[in-house]
Amino acid sequence: MIRLLKIDFRKYFYNRSFWVLFLIYVLLNLLVFTGAEKFVNEIVQNAGSSTPLEIPGFSLYSFPLVWHNLSYLGGFFKIVLALIVIIFITNEFSYKTIRQNIMNGMGREQFLFSKVIFVFVLSFAATLLMFVTGLFLGYAHTNEVSFALFIQKIGFIPAYFLELFTFSSLALLVGFLLRKTGLSIALLALYYYAFEPILSYRLPENIAAYLPLKSMGNLIDVPNSSLMKMFGVNFREFVSMPDVYLCSLYSMVFIGIVYLILRNKDL
């Protein structure tokens, strides 16, 4: 496993497009994580200026709410991670280096495993980014930090990781299936922005909830703001286990299909 990790590390460490995309991802996240509170409060205040009601300003960053808020916001940028995964996989096909790897003595299943490790590491790094940012923001914005407060909603962190991992596994599948960079990105984007939204609109709600992107989205529900509470809207403030099972199942299915493709096809 260490060997496979090392092999892939050698492949992307000197790859400029990998680092450019990863940097964009990090900056995008940091910008939104740190700028979100001001942005949301301004909107809420503006909305409230025409009503007689007094709307309190609130913090997105205090423990334990910070974990929920940041993991929800970060979820919007998982498409960038998927892009990295697709480019990394399809490169192996366009350079035909997958052939080089296999004929030099890498098993096909080892090759897949090395890519699953990559997806894992990437999702882990992104989760770490959210965790560290949350840590700083939380300490800065919470009056009295206690351990109980700190870990109260910490379940959102593994859930966030699962969301990223499942989506990146889907990208892995698309990459292995189509082998062409542009085509893979186009198909994933099409599915993400058009196909599944249309499908979930057409299907009955109780079935649509089981679609891949929908179940990934369900993992971390919209955080409640004070404004929403005033209007009586109440979203789920915890991670529900059925969603966890469903997303884990999806990851396994995606990776399982890649395994079957890789086992049977010419490279």
Next chain:
Amino acid sequence: MLENQVLEINGLTKTYGNLIALYNFSLEVGAGEICGMLGPNGSGKTTTLGILLDIIRADSGSFKWFGKAPDSNSRKRVGALLEQPLFYPYLSAVQNLRVICDIKNASKAQIANVLETVGLTERKHSKYKTYSLGMKQRLAIAAALIGDPEVLILDEPTNGLDPQGIAEIRDLIVSIASRGLTIVLASHLLDEVQKVCTHVVVLEKGKKLHSGPVNQVLNTATKFELASDDLDQLKQLLEDAPFVKEVKHEGSILLLTASEEVQANQINEYVCNKGVFLSHLSMRKQSLEKYFLELLEENHD
């Protein structure tokens, strides 16, 4: 079974839709042999080698490396260059070879040696994408040498090179071969095969036409030049001989194609007994190229 058998192929078949790329192909390669695979483009050479390297899945048939069913570990004992060099363009030669060392579990200390062997030491830190075609090909040979392989598979190693590059690569192969490695070399350049190989396999349209030692091909002369005072009389006489397939005029001599293995002294004895004395008799040594073309022609008849 050959002694010290390195590779055994049993009835490999591969189809792409309606196209039969390889049909019921069998072959044995012993240790130390340099086996040339000959055949026109599209005859199944690359398909065969691709299957042996697990790049292509065969429809049926099987093969064994080192007497055992193939797995990723047996491939670690094989160095290969398939069709074109395959490397990460944004990595340097050294970085690319490090990836291969990790895959093969080979010592990175080898990298300097193999780069020296192929003459790329000076450019070892340049990115692969800046290399000329000849340098890319040489790096591919360097990569194949990583891990001290017992077998080398070389598929068209001089493809797309200029004459100087071809000569360089050929010298390189000869010097590698002298180390006692088993080599399987696919090529459509017959001269190349004739110069380096001990054994030869001829393929056409996925079928094996011939396999055997190169010497056997080159020493079985089936053609003789003859002349005497009266060519027409000689021709008539030879046409009745049991070992003759065809006799024809070629300028001021006769060209005899034998139907079976026959030595020059047997021919001489035969015409002598008939009361004719030859003024010229010589064996026409066959080149691999001629033999190859004849094989293909026979197959078309």
